Amino acid sequence: MKVKVNKEACIGCGACAAICDEFFEINDDGLSQIKIDEENKDLDFVFVKEELQDEVRDAIDSCPTGAIEVNEDSNANN
Numbered sequence: 753m754k755v756k757v758n759k760e761a762c763i764g765c766g767a768c769a770a771i772c773d774e775f776f777e778i779n780d781d782g783l784s785q786i787k788i789d790e791e792n793k794d795l796d797f798v799f800v801k802e803e804l805q806d807e808v809r810d811a812i813d814s815c816p817t818g819a820i821e822v823n824e825d826s827n828a829n830n
């Protein structure tokens with residue numbers, strides 16, 4: 753599972769970061785961004801670790817604008 757935040761759709765409500773602050777953070781522009789590690793820094797969609805997937809799915813469901821996009825076809829091995 754990989755996700756990205758659509759900056760055009762995010763309104764900076766903070767719900768995603770409140771639900772899963774290990775994965776999402778609010779940046780200096782007041783919008784959500786994914787906490788990027790070295791492994792993911794050049795990727796458009798970012799891998800979600802197995803242990804965070806339930807929280808990230810909750811954050812996706814809670815986003816009022818549907819700004820968090822999911823690529824379910826991917827897993828941590830590709």
Ligand code: SF4
Pocket residue numbers: 757761762763764765766767768769783784811814815816817818819820
């Ligand atoms: S829940 Fe959605 S709108 Fe709110 S900060 Fe996160 S991505 Fe942006």
